[in-house]
Amino acid sequence: MKRRLLDRLLLPARVHTVEQRAPRLRHITLTGPALAGLAWQPGQHVRLQVSAAPGAVDWLIGTLRTYSVWDYDGENLELIVYDHGDSSGPGAEWARTARSGDELRLLKPEGDFTTAPADYHLFAGEETAQVAYGAMLRALPAGARVFGRLEVDSPDERLDLGQDRNQDWDLAWSYRRGRPADSALTLVDAVRALDLPADPGIAYLAGEARTIQLVRRHLVEDRHWPRRSVRTKPFWTPGKKGLD
Template identity: 70%
Template sequence: MKSRLVDRLLLPVRVDSIEQQGPRLRKVTLTGPALAGLAWQPGQHVRLQVAPAPPAIDWLVGTLRTYSVWDHHDRTMELIVFDHGEGPGAGWARTARPGDELMLLKPQGDFTPRSGARYHLFAGDETAQVSFGPMLRALTDDAQVFARVEVDTPEERVDLSPKHLGGPRPGWNVDWTYRQGRSAASSRSLVEAVRGLSLPDEPGVAYLAGEARTIQLVRRHLVEDRGWSRRDVVTKPYWTPGRKGLD
């Protein structure tokens, strides 16, 4: 019974290649027949079985960690993994090698582009880039976009441009800010970067991702200072200091 249930929940994949994308970023390409025909929406994530766990904790699927999908096509899936911390996910990211076999849960999540928006606003930190990239690529060519992404140094930027255009679309206002060693938690500088945007008078849809307390600050600015409705602000807290289980 256990084996049959696991087979229904988890898909077998293999690490095909690993590329260093920056000081703390690694692109991990997964392959396998189980990925063919898999339903995926840009912005969604998968959960990888990165290690076994004590039976009393997770007897069925082992230790799972969540990663946004950078791209998926046919039998190939790309993840860009942010290397930080000392937990099982960080350990897997540092030690994964081509040929490794592992299991994953199918893509899930509702942090995806909303249709019919007047314009789209993106704000987040390093951890948000991997979901923002495919979401931006999925927008129509005439979409109006504002984005502010905060990273520690320029080397930790991820290219968010649509590949087939070779650069940003017309109507895009996308830029980065740099902390240069300051904490990403409760980042006032990201709030100020969003505050400095000249947005249209009517609200669009905002996608906020990254550190939980920073997301709260940006959402508060949009709702209290700019008069946006909370339903126009979509949030995805990935992490916050001292707290586990955010995904």
């Protein structure tokens, strides 16, 4: 692999397995000695060096893309990457073409979009939020009270977030059936219809930036939640690059 200035901060790894989980979801497991014993909190992400970059930027860092961690067992790091379909960027190209044995480099897990103690937890988002949510939900203590509304295009794009093993969770999906995922008022309406306890819990809102803003506004302005009780993680929005 080409050497770059940032390589001393990056961990070498290789693709172990690639599995197509759904038409637009690829489960990619990374492995290698450098991945053993990492500090990771569910909800955090990693930044992968997926390709070269123009000119001097390539010499410095290459092209980095951010992916939520689905799971980590102390040795192998699992990603589930969503393919937006209309993207032709380096991250999309890497995710579509990754094969077992491919080498790459990545930064250690980072980020503060993680769970915190609360009387109950509210999750809302679309396809791109499911990976972080799966890890976060698995990390909650037994008996944690959970509400969740997720919107995906079709049922085959749902991930197993553990709802079948936790019958007390109020976790449900709705389906767009081809409608745009940005500024999704249907997801806002689904959260608005939730019969939540009178006192705020903690909300985790991830995915498309405009939809996150709308759900956050509902919680803060309509339900009078403190802003500090709403944690957000915008992953994408139409026409903009560089969101984590």
